[in-house]
Structure formats: C-alpha cells, structure tokens
Amino acid sequence: MQINVDRTKCDNHGQCTFSAPTVFRLDEQGILQHETTADESLRHDVEEAADVCPAQAITVTD
Amino acid sequence: MSTDVAVPYLDISDPSFAMHSEAVRAARAQHWFARTNYGVAILRHEYVSKLLKDPRLRQGSGKWPDHNGVHSGLFYDWWTQCLLVLEGDDHHRIRRLLNPAFAPKHLEPFLPRFEALARELVNDFIDKGELEFVNDFAEPYATRVLCILLGIPESEWPTIARLASTIGLALGVTLKQDLGVVEDALEELYGYAENLIADRQANRGDDLVTTLVQANANGDSLSDSELRNALCLLIFGGMDTTRNQLGLGIMSYLHNPDQWELLAKHPELARNAVEEIMRTNPTTTWVTREAMVDFDYEDLRVTAGTTVHFFTQVSGTDPEAYPNPEIDITAERVPHYGFGGGMHHCLGHFVARADMAIALTALSERMTNLRISGKDEWLPDSGNTGPVRLPIGFDKR
Numbered sequence: 001m002q003i004n005v006d007r008t009k010c011d012n013h014g015q016c017t018f019s020a021p022t023v024f025r026l027d028e029q030g031i032l033q034h035e036t037t038a039d040e041s042l043r044h045d046v047e048e049a050a051d052v053c054p055a056q057a058i059t060v061t062d
Numbered sequence: 063m064s065t066d067v068a069v070p071y072l073d074i075s076d077p078s079f080a081m082h083s084e085a086v087r088a089a090r091a092q093h094w095f096a097r098t099n100y101g102v103a104i105l106r107h108e109y110v111s112k113l114l115k116d117p118r119l120r121q122g123s124g125k126w127p128d129h130n131g132v133h134s135g136l137f138y139d140w141w142t143q144c145l146l147v148l149e150g151d152d153h154h155r156i157r158r159l160l161n162p163a164f165a166p167k168h169l170e171p172f173l174p175r176f177e178a179l180a181r182e183l184v185n186d187f188i189d190k191g192e193l194e195f196v197n198d199f200a201e202p203y204a205t206r207v208l209c210i211l212l213g214i215p216e217s218e219w220p221t222i223a224r225l226a227s228t229i230g231l232a233l234g235v236t237l238k239q240d241l242g243v244v245e246d247a248l249e250e251l252y253g254y255a256e257n258l259i260a261d262r263q264a265n266r267g268d269d270l271v272t273t274l275v276q277a278n279a280n281g282d283s284l285s286d287s288e289l290r291n292a293l294c295l296l297i298f299g300g301m302d303t304t305r306n307q308l309g310l311g312i313m314s315y316l317h318n319p320d321q322w323e324l325l326a327k328h329p330e331l332a333r334n335a336v337e338e339i340m341r342t343n344p345t346t347t348w349v350t351r352e353a354m355v356d357f358d359y360e361d362l363r364v365t366a367g368t369t370v371h372f373f374t375q376v377s378g379t380d381p382e383a384y385p386n387p388e389i390d391i392t393a394e395r396v397p398h399y400g401f402g403g404g405m406h407h408c409l410g411h412f413v414a415r416a417d418m419a420i421a422l423t424a425l426s427e428r429m430t431n432l433r434i435s436g437k438d439e440w441l442p443d444s445g446n447t448g449p450v451r452l453p454i455g456f457d458k459r
C-alpha cells in the first residue's frame with residue numbers, strides 16, 4: 001500500500017497520528033513525518049487516517 | 063534577538079475591546095504578537111499557523127473554571143475531564159474513537175436531511191419578508207442538525223437548545239454566579255445522554271450515537287461515563303458555535319450583497335462561502351493555548367503557564383497572507399484557524415462546514431436585498447461572539 005501526503009494541503013494537525021501512529025508522526029518541530037509504504041495489515045488504520053485528516057491531504061493507493 | 067521593536071499592548075478584558083478595530087489592526091501592523099492583560103496574543107497568520115500546533119503548548123481552556131473562582135463540583139469535573147482539555151494518551155484514545163464517526167463519508171447520508179430541514183425553516187418565514195435570524199433560523203437549524211446526527215427526535219430540539227445555551231453560560235466571566243443553573247442543565251443533559259447511550263446499546267439506529275456505541279464495543283474503548291461526557295461536549299460545542307457562526311455569516315453577506323448574489327447564482331461556491339465567513343468573521347475570535355515549558359520563539363519569551371491567544375479573525379484578515387482580505391467566495395485562500403488546529407482541531411468541522419454550506423444555499427436561493435429591520439443585539443466582539451438578536455428584512459425570490 002502506497003501513502004501519499006499532499007504537502008500543499010497538509011497543515012500538520014497530526015490527526016492522522018491517532019489512527020496510524022506507526023505510519024504518521026509529528027517530529028519535535030511539530031512537522032508531519034510519514035512512511036510512504038505500509039504493510040497490508042495496516043490498511044484499516046491508514047484509510048481511517050486519510051478519512052479523518054481535516055485537510056483531506058492523504059491518499060492511499062494499492 | 064531584537065529588543066528594539068515596541069510590542070503592542072491590548073487590554074482584552076476592557077468591555078470596549080473589539081477584534082474588528084483599528085487598535086487591533088494597528089497592533090498587527092506593528093508586531094506579530096501583542097501583550098495583553100491576560101497572556102500574549104498572536105496576531106499574524108504566519109505565526110498563528112506555526113505556533114498554534116507547537117508541541118510545547120497545550121489547549122488553554124483547562125484553567126477556565128479556576129480562573130473564575132470555581133474549583134470543584136459537577137461542572138468542574140466535566141470540564142476538566144472533557145476532550146477539549148485532556149492531553150496525551152486519554153485525549154488520543156477518545157479522539158481516535160470519535161474521529162471516524164465525524165469523517166465525511168459517515169456524514170454523507172445525513173446531508174439530504176440537513177437540506178430538507180433548511181428548506182422547511184426557510185418556507186416557514188419566506189412569505190413574511192422578515193425574520194429574527196437567531197430564533198427563526200440559526201438556533202433551530204443548528205440544534206436540529208445535532209438532533210439528526212445523534213438520533214434525538216427533532217421535536218425535542220427546544221430542550222437541547224435550552225440545555226446547550228445554559229451550559230454555554232459557563233463560558234462567560236459570570237460563571238461563578240451562574241454555576242447553579244449551569245450545573246442543573248449539565249445534570250439534565252447527563253441524564254439525556256445516558257438514556258441515549260442505553261437506548262442505542264439496545265436498539266441500533268442510523269445515527270452517530272449508534273456508530274460510537276458500536277465502535278466502543280471492540281476494545282481500546284471509552285467507559286460509559288467518558289462516552290456520556292463526550293456526547294455532552296458535542297452538544298455543547300456544536301450548537302452555540304454553529305448558531306453564532308450562521309448569524310455572523312448572514313451579517314457578512316448583508317454587508318456584501320454582490321457576494322450574496324454571486325452565491326445565489328453559483329451554489330457550487332457554498333463551501334467557499336463558508337470558508338470566507340469563518341476567515342473574516344469567525345465566532346471563535348480566539349483559540350487558546352497554555353505553555354507547558356519555558357521557551358523562546360524569535361523575540362517572544364514564553365514562560366510555563368503563560369496563556370497564548372491565537373486571534374483568528376485578525377490572522378484571517380492579515381494582508382501578508384491574504385493580499386485582498388475582503389470576502390471573495392471565488393478566491394483560493396490559505397487555511398484560516400476558525401476551527402483551531404493541531405491535536406484539538408475541531409472534531410465537528412466537517413459537519414459544521416457541510417451544514418452551513420447547505421444553510422447558506424437554502425437562504426441565498428430564496429432571499430435577496432437583505433437589510434437590518436429592527437434592533438439587533440450582539441455578544442462582545444471577542445472570545446466567542448455572535449448575534450443574540452438579529453431582525454432581517456429581505457425580498458423574496
């Protein structure tokens with residue numbers, strides 16, 4: 001599964017970190033860092049992160 | 063670190079203090095922050111955007127009861143344990159359970175019902191050529207939207223509105239004086255929420271309470287009292303805000319009739335029309351944080367415990383971020399912070415954005431030539447603001 005975050009939309013709210021903390025995290029500056037691929041077993045969590053992102057910045061592709 | 067810039071000072075407790083004022087605009091032109099009689103205020107968009115989500119700050123509402131002389135009791139316990147105030151693991155756990163229920167794909171099925179509601183309310187006053195916007199539209203609309211979401215019979219909206227408004231008194235500086243009525247209302251709302259949860263545990267519905275009860279059934283969950291507290295927060299946090307924002311919005315368009323006409327012709331711009339009123343005329347005129355540690359940010363020295371106010375209307379009209387800051391529903395804009403930001407970013411923003419877009423569409427398609435038709439009354443232009451009474455005359459179209 002591929003994960004893409006549109007940096008022009010992402011506003012570093014960190015809501016995605018609640019849903020998939022092993023894929024998305026905020027660094028010490030509060031800037032989003034994320035994996036670009038994730039294991040299939042995390043699909044539910046990653047899709048949830050994309051759903052809840054206030055800026056709708058995350059896309060998940062196969 | 064420069065020490066030669068003069069830092070402006072704003073007395074935000076002065077009854078004549080107003081966000082829409084030359085004094086505040088001059089302060090923003092002078093420097094990126096101001097000192098106030100109660101913490102510092104961040105004025106410019108660039109700095110609001112960076113600092114609002116800074117991990118060294120926590121949500122700043124936790125000490126509100128203590129600041130106002132209330133140190134224990136039912137309201138105190140609810141407030142100091144509610145999502146808005148919690149940080150860290152408890153906040154994550156509760157927010158994680160709630161977030162998916164408020165995501166766009168869960169809200170989609172409710173939108174036709176919001177549309178029908180907006181049309182029904184408009185039909186009730188359209189032939190009169192006049193309405194009292196708060197009572198005749200904004201309050202029933204905002205409350206019934208919540209009823210629809212939570213699966214509360216819509217006929218019960220006056221009770222919900224009364225309870226939400228009464229608990230809303232807790233945000234005023236007269237909290238201590240109002241504590242009795244606030245606690246009575248909160249107790250009544252607790253009972254209401256408890257019954258709602260018990261009912262949806264027994265009978266599935268197609269509402270958000272059912273979604274939450276089910277999500278809660280599989281591990282990593284909330285206690286019944288946490289779920290109850292959260293429902294009460296949704297009702298409290300979702301009603302007044304939406305009502306007030308709609309009132310501020312209609313006022314913005316009353317003063318910008320060309321934009322109103324544009325919206326009437328192009329209902330596809332309704333989402334932008336919502337963003338523009340929240341950017342230029344937000345109900346939540348400041349969002350508050352509290353420093354957890356001492357730190358320096360450029361020439362600002364923050365000590366642990368300092369309150370930091372993020373001025374949303376002031377940053378939302380900052381000419382550095384918005385070269386043409388006037389309302390323009392066709393413009394592409396950088397985000398405003400009327401829904402706050404970061405870990406505490408408003409849970410209900412997708413609902414509020416969608417329901418207000420539907421409301422503005424229903425109003426603009428039937429009403430033109432808006433004017434004030436009687437005596438209007440407003441909350442102070444700071445903190446959480448909006449109209450208390452707003453008589454509007456119009457021509458029907």
Ligand code: HEM
Nearest residue numbers: 145146299300303304307346401402403406408409410414
């Ligand atoms: C125009 C309408 C609304 C406005 C202007 C608004 C504004 C806000 C603001 C400014 C915050 C604080 C954010 C921060 O500190 O960064 C907030 C938080 C919150 N709002 Fe809203 N809100 C609105 C509607 C709603 C609705 C409809 C609901 C629920 C149905 C809701 C539920 C909440 C909750 C639960 C929180 C606390 C979130 C947390 O601390 O994690 N709001 N809202």
Ligand code: SF4
Nearest residue numbers: 010011013014016053
């Ligand atoms: S929730 Fe969205 S906006 Fe926030 S950090 Fe994650 S991707 Fe960015």
